[in-house]
Amino acid sequence: MPLSVLITRICIRSFHLTRSIMSARARVQIFPSSKTLFDEPLQMKVEGLIPKQSVELRAKLTDDKGVVFKSSAVYCADTSGTVDLGTSSSLSGSYTGVEPMGLFWSMAPETPHSRLIKRDTSSPFLVNIEVADTTDLGHTLGNATVERRFMVEGARRVPVKFGRVRGTLFFPPGPGPFPGVLDLYTLGGGLTEVRGSLLANKGFVVLCLAFYRYDDLPKTVTHFDLEYFEEALTFLRSLPEVKGPGVGLISISKSGDLALAIASLLPDVSATVWINGCNAATVFPLHCKDRIFPAVAVDISKIRINGFGLIEIKDVVTDPMAEVNKASLIPIEKANGKFLFVASEDDRNWNSYLFAEQATKRLKDHGKDNFEVVKYPKAGHFLEVPYMPFYPSGIHAAVGQVVSFGGNAKVHADAHVDLWRRIQRFFHKHLNSNSHKAKL
Numbered sequence: 001m002p003l004s005v006l007i008t009r010i011c012i013r014s015f016h017l018t019r020s021i022m023s024a025r026a027r028v029q030i031f032p033s034s035k036t037l038f039d040e041p042l043q044m045k046v047e048g049l050i051p052k053q054s055v056e057l058r059a060k061l062t063d064d065k066g067v068v069f070k071s072s073a074v075y076c077a078d079t080s081g082t083v084d085l086g087t088s089s090s091l092s093g094s095y096t097g098v099e100p101m102g103l104f105w106s107m108a109p110e111t112p113h114s115r116l117i118k119r120d121t122s123s124p125f126l127v128n129i130e131v132a133d134t135t136d137l138g139h140t141l142g143n144a145t146v147e148r149r150f151m152v153e154g155a156r157r158v159p160v161k162f163g164r165v166r167g168t169l170f171f172p173p174g175p176g177p178f179p180g181v182l183d184l185y186t187l188g189g190g191l192t193e194v195r196g197s198l199l200a201n202k203g204f205v206v207l208c209l210a211f212y213r214y215d216d217l218p219k220t221v222t223h224f225d226l227e228y229f230e231e232a233l234t235f236l237r238s239l240p241e242v243k244g245p246g247v248g249l250i251s252i253s254k255s256g257d258l259a260l261a262i263a264s265l266l267p268d269v270s271a272t273v274w275i276n277g278c279n280a281a282t283v284f285p286l287h288c289k290d291r292i293f294p295a296v297a298v299d300i301s302k303i304r305i306n307g308f309g310l311i312e313i314k315d316v317v318t319d320p321m322a323e324v325n326k327a328s329l330i331p332i333e334k335a336n337g338k339f340l341f342v343a344s345e346d347d348r349n350w351n352s353y354l355f356a357e358q359a360t361k362r363l364k365d366h367g368k369d370n371f372e373v374v375k376y377p378k379a380g381h382f383l384e385v386p387y388m389p390f391y392p393s394g395i396h397a398a399v400g401q402v403v404s405f406g407g408n409a410k411v412h413a414d415a416h417v418d419l420w421r422r423i424q425r426f427f428h429k430h431l432n433s434n435s436h437k438a439k440l
């Protein structure tokens, strides 16, 4: 190698070395604290950088199934050597622009098509934040660990085995009584505690209910029985901490039709949140004493492959209003409580937007106005809690293969934040609670 090239290389290396030594003490500041609830925003600042230094911020967590979720964003420090995520723009990476919580909602799984899994919400997620030089040396300049918790101090998590009922109960701190909410998740079975544990922090006793493939519940099902949900509601209402008689329901996807049936056919359900569900029984028949709601017909010729090579099943569930599906429709006009229908306009799992329209038309046709509707343009199927990593595709429990769930990451993340406020407001309003209202 010619001497001049060698000297140039040594100079470049020592320049990078000096830069990284100079900024090795970059401080990552987290406000209000490095220990926050999963659904709480936080502010992050990196100080002690070289003025105008280009850095990459990286976030990483490992979920309860061992899947690593990561995000990164490139920033340019200001003239005082600071990157403030509340005001600085990400120039490239997992997101661009000013996104104070971008490092959280834009995390993507290393194992493609994975959903962030938290099995036991009594422990937090630990998110590692790293600040790295963007030069080819890529030195770590600073780091921090952020704890994202699911339960406030004093909240209680109690696994439930009562009669046939299986799930987990979450109690807010204090003696109560609090309004009760039954949380139903989606197809695939198991138990999902994330939404329920966070909702309990807002002043509700929440029973996250498993309905199959969990503990000693059946591994597979051929139909659902309304009586199981009745047993769960009776149990929830019987708790001294629960203010009755009216309770709330929250559902998503497949459990949307279950929630409509529970609210319409069982007594004392005062408020039902339906997120991207259907207005007719789906996938499995629903047995309700002597009445059976058959599953709405599917047309698998409607399966298509989208531009990313992913299966799209949006039109596979046929129109619930079609003659062939009349017996599957849930008679929601029988419900005495209130409904919050939430529909994502880019739901590629099924046409939840149409189903919400049909449900509200049915209520109006029966002279009822006991509902609110919120629609999210460009949001996808899995609407969850704030800052949940976007889940645009995954293995579908009914299809057994990866399907597209739709949505735009940024719009979907904003919908999470907006919806979470609406859900709390809706439950506080209709479940007669005066506590926590001030915060909303």
Ligand SMILES: CCCCCCCCCCCCCCCCCCCC(=O)SCCNC(=O)CCNC(=O)[C@H](O)C(C)(C)COP(=O)(O)OP(=O)(O)OC[C@H]1O[C@@H](n2cnc3c(N)ncnc32)[C@H](O)[C@@H]1OP(=O)(O)O
Binding pocket: 115, 119, 120, 186, 187, 188, 189, 190, 191, 192, 213, 214, 215, 219, 253, 254, 282, 283, 298, 300, 303, 311, 313, 316, 317, 349, 350, 394, 395, 396, 397, 398, 399, 401
């Ligand atoms: C072009 C060619 C195409 C060909 C396709 C042909 C297909 C034709 C069929 C067409 C049918 C079309 C029907 C359309 C109907 C559409 C409408 C249906 C309604 C919906 O859309 S519902 C939305 C669907 N939702 C999902 O799919 C959920 C997303 N997916 C997932 O969550 C997961 O991937 C899934 C599917 C649940 C499976 O994940 P998996 O890893 O297998 O399982 P789990 O992680 O859930 O469970 C593993 C294991 O852990 C136990 N478990 C669960 N929770 C807990 C807990 N909290 N604590 C402890 N243990 C837990 C669970 O019981 C499991 O134990 P096992 O012993 O059973 O392994």
